[in-house]
Amino acid sequence: xxxxxxxxxxxxxxxxxxxxxxxxxxxxxxxxxxxxxxxxxxxxxxxxxxxxxxxxxxxxxxxxxxxxxxxxxxxxxxxxxxxxxxxxxxxxxxxxxxxxxxxxxxxxxxxxxxxxxxxxxxxxxxxxxxxxxxxxxxxxxxxxxxxxxxxxxxxxxxxxxxxxxxxxxxxxxxxxxxxxxxxxxxxxxxxxxxxxxxxxxxxxxxxxxxxxxxxxxxxxxxxxxxxxxxxxxxxxxxxxxxxxxxxxxxxxxxxxxxxxxxxxxxxxxxxxxxxxxxxxxxxxxxxxxxxxxxxxxxxxxxxxxxxxxxxxxxxxxxxxx
Amino acid sequence: xxxxxxxxxxxxxxxxxxxxxxxxxxxxxxxxxxxxxxxxxxxxxxxxxxxxxxxxxxxxxxxxxxxxxxxxxxxxxxxxxxxxxxxxxxxxxxxxxxxxxxxxxxxxxxxxxxxxxxxxxxxxxxxxxxxxxxxxxxxxxxxxxxxxxxxxxxxxxxxxxxxxxxxxxxxxxxxxxxxxxxxxxxxxxxxxxxxxxxxxxxxxxxxxxxxxxxxxxxxxxxxxxxxxxxxxxxxxxxxxx
Numbered sequence: 001x002x003x004x005x006x007x008x009x010x011x012x013x014x015x016x017x018x019x020x021x022x023x024x025x026x027x028x029x030x031x032x033x034x035x036x037x038x039x040x041x042x043x044x045x046x047x048x049x050x051x052x053x054x055x056x057x058x059x060x061x062x063x064x065x066x067x068x069x070x071x072x073x074x075x076x077x078x079x080x081x082x083x084x085x086x087x088x089x090x091x092x093x094x095x096x097x098x099x100x101x102x103x104x105x106x107x108x109x110x111x112x113x114x115x116x117x118x119x120x121x122x123x124x125x126x127x128x129x130x131x132x133x134x135x136x137x138x139x140x141x142x143x144x145x146x147x148x149x150x151x152x153x154x155x156x157x158x159x160x161x162x163x164x165x166x167x168x169x170x171x172x173x174x175x176x177x178x179x180x181x182x183x184x185x186x187x188x189x190x191x192x193x194x195x196x197x198x199x200x201x202x203x204x205x206x207x208x209x210x211x212x213x214x215x216x217x218x219x220x221x222x223x224x225x226x227x228x229x230x231x232x233x234x235x236x237x238x239x240x241x242x243x244x245x246x247x248x249x250x251x252x253x254x255x256x257x258x259x260x261x262x263x264x265x266x267x268x269x270x271x272x273x274x275x276x277x278x279x280x281x282x283x284x285x286x287x288x289x290x291x292x293x294x295x296x297x298x299x300x301x302x303x304x305x306x307x308x309x310x311x312x313x314x315x316x317x318x319x320x321x
Numbered sequence: 322x323x324x325x326x327x328x329x330x331x332x333x334x335x336x337x338x339x340x341x342x343x344x345x346x347x348x349x350x351x352x353x354x355x356x357x358x359x360x361x362x363x364x365x366x367x368x369x370x371x372x373x374x375x376x377x378x379x380x381x382x383x384x385x386x387x388x389x390x391x392x393x394x395x396x397x398x399x400x401x402x403x404x405x406x407x408x409x410x411x412x413x414x415x416x417x418x419x420x421x422x423x424x425x426x427x428x429x430x431x432x433x434x435x436x437x438x439x440x441x442x443x444x445x446x447x448x449x450x451x452x453x454x455x456x457x458x459x460x461x462x463x464x465x466x467x468x469x470x471x472x473x474x475x476x477x478x479x480x481x482x483x484x485x486x487x488x489x490x491x492x493x494x495x496x497x498x499x500x501x502x503x504x505x506x507x508x509x510x511x512x513x514x515x516x517x518x519x520x521x522x523x524x525x526x527x528x529x530x531x532x533x534x535x536x537x538x539x540x541x542x543x544x545x546x547x548x549x550x551x552x553x554x555x556x557x558x559x560x561x562x
Contacts, residue, residue: 178424178433181413185421188410195370195404197396197425197471253412 010259014164018157027153033266034160035222039239040246040258041167042214046207047244048252049180051187052102055240056113059097059120060090060212062234064219066124069136069229078146079138083220090216091209098205105190114237121235135230138223148224156225163221167214171255174210183207187253215243238284245288248295251304260303265291322381323348323506324369324400324475329378330530331364338364340530341378344508346475351497351507353517353538356527357551362510363405363479365527369508370402370477371395382475396425401473403481407460409452416441416448418463422470440470444496458489462496469500476500478509482516494519514542526550 018027039061046052067089068082101112125133142149150156174180182203185193194200223229233239246265251257272283299306326344330337339361346352356362367373369380371392380388382398390398410418419437427433441448444466446459455463461481468476482493490513497520501507511517517524517538524541526534528550534541541547 177430178428181417181421181424184413184417185410188412189408191372191392192404192408192410192467193421194392195372195396195402196422196467197393198421199393 007256010256014161018154024153027157029267029270031153031156031160031225032270033262034157034164035218035225036242036246036266037259037262038160038164038167038218038221039215039243040250040261041164041171042211042218043243044211044247044252044258045171045174045183045214046204046211048247048254048257049174049183049187050204050207051253052204052208053110053244054113054208054211055110055237055244056115056117057211057215057243058235058237058239059093059113059117060215061219061222061239062117062120062124062229062231063089063093064216065223065229065234066130066136066219067216068220069138069223070130072138073131073136078143079148079220079224080146083217086216086220087213090212094208094212095205098208102201102204102208114240117235117240118237121231124235125231131230133231135228135234138227140227149227156221160221163214163217168255168259170210170214175255179203179206184253238288241288245291248302249291251302254302254304257302257304264303322346323383324508325379325381326365326369327379327381329365329368329375329380331361331368331373332376337530339368339375342527342530342532344369344525344532346506346508348474348506349504350523351501351509351521353521353524354508354510354527355512355514355517355524355541360527360550361530362527366402366477366479366508366510370400372402396471396473399472399474400477401468401471401475402477403461403464403468403479405480405483407457407464409455409460409463411451411453413452414448415446415450415452415455415463415466418452419466419470422467425471437470440466443499444469445492457484458486458493461485461493465496465500469505473505475506475508478507478511480510480512483512490515514538 017030021027021030043054043057047054064083064086067086068079071077071082071085072079097113097116101109104112124130130136139147139149182193182198185196185198186200186203190200219234223234246261247258248261249265250259250261269284269287272287276283295302322345324344324346326342329339329342331339342361342365354362354366364373368375371387371390371394375388378388379386382400385398387395387398410421416434416437419441420433423433423437427436438448444462446462446466452463465478465481478497482490485493494516497507497509509516509520521538524535524538525532526541526544526547533546533550534544536544
């Protein structure tokens with residue numbers, strides 16, 4: 001019951017946040033938060049629930065980001081039309097990557113995903129069709145609402161929020177169904193899962209494809225909102241690492257873990273950028289490094305797990321009193 | 322025959338862990354598989370479960386060749402197995418653990434839950450207990466419950482009763498007997514002779530990758546080759562004197 005109340009409160013807060021904080025600065029943070037939450041929640045399906053830690057999810061993010069701007073640049077299509085193309089490309093890439101790499105386990109899978117993402121980044125950096133190292137631009141002035149080019153942050157905020165809502169709903173459904181049980185079983189022990197008739201490789205492949213779908217959508221939203229994409233902001237390793245950190249900080253393999261992680265990390269990042277100015281882009285790496293060390297050392301289950309343990313302890317203490 | 326292994330062999334490099342083993346199990350039997358450590362029982366067992374691909378030989382289940390089939394296919398066909406080390410899904414509750422097995426024949430969540438609940442009840446576990454908080458006896462029991470939920474026709478038990486106290490052992494034997502009575506054929510690998518003597522009517526003894534003796538438990542424990550395998554030649558001589 002209390003969990004339901006918490007969810008309603010969170011939904012209300014997210015829904016009214018731009019009205020409570022109308023300042024563009026805060027709306028910008030709100031949009032950044034939603035984007036981080038969408039990316040990390042997408043990663044969470046395969047990295048958290050199935051325990052297949054991809055550190056190359058920027059490959060899907062990047063494809064999703066490039067597709068709308070590429071088809072706009074080439075044919076003048078509205079960016080909206082590029083989103084499904086990005087998703088289809090990402091699913092195809094997921095299958096292509098998943099088939100060979102899901103034979104690998106643990107660190108080897110992570111390393112393989114890094115390698116593929118880096119290859120794509122370097123390839124895009126030299127490919128003139130997609131703008132090479134300079135990248136691509138979106139429409140500067142909207143020709144209509146379908147260009148999704150707005151002056152303020154508010155429309156983006158609600159579009160992102162809707163996508164996040166859909167993603168959380170899908171994850172919730174996955175979690176309750178056979179698919180979700182299979183993912184958690186695979187994470188715990190592939191061998192045991194297999195002995196119980198779980199089609200391990202197919203299940204992992206499906207999870208990766210679903211995860212790629214939403215990661216790609218996140219990339220599209222990012223590119224359309226920013227109106228610009230280059231190899232680093234699309235396929236850079238920092239994009240992948242951020243998804244892992246946000247999810248792990250909040251709690252990988254939990255529904256709201258990535259949200260909690262984004263809620264903490266995004267404001268922290270904004271603060272760091274403000275304090276240290278433009279020269280502080282290296283600070284992001286230091287911040288991420290520090291968080292990785294802290295999570296790995298003290299809370300491998302993330303903050304969500306910590307909170308769950310604390311609340312259980314409080315309840316026990318309340319019973320005892 | 323429900324399960325038939327013909328001349329199964331498995332080599333790791335130049336070492337033959339299993340060197341031409343035969344086994345035939347009829348529907349409704351309980352067969353014991355014993356032998357000293359390193360005799361090749363586990364490797365043979367893994368071949369039967371589809372976890373290890375035999376180097377040569379054939380394994381038939383209900384007349385169908387399953388030698389090269391994956392563990393998933395074995396489970397679907399109706400061959401279930403437990404593990405020596407139980408491999409509990411730590412982050413899941415007992416009921417959720419069992420539901421993973423139940424989903425094989427009941428794709429819908431409510432049916433799977435219902436089915437899993439019945440099995441958890443039968444094994445005497447607490448459904449809402451977290452997997453990670455279980456001790457060894459609980460984990461072994463959960464391992465059995467999980468595989469039972471897949472509704473196997475043949476159950477392969479790999480030392481599922483080792484490491485239990487005498488009273489836990491009695492409960493576990495009763496559980497295996499109940500499973501057998503419900504119509505499941507069982508092949509059991511076990512070190513504890515009490516288990517073998519009380520549960521099985523037919524025993525195969527492994528040594529150095531071969532089946533060196535077979536028969537009723539009473540016959541087997543008097544067999545010269547068996548005594549030699551376990552205790553060495555000296556022990557046999559001592560007894561004969």
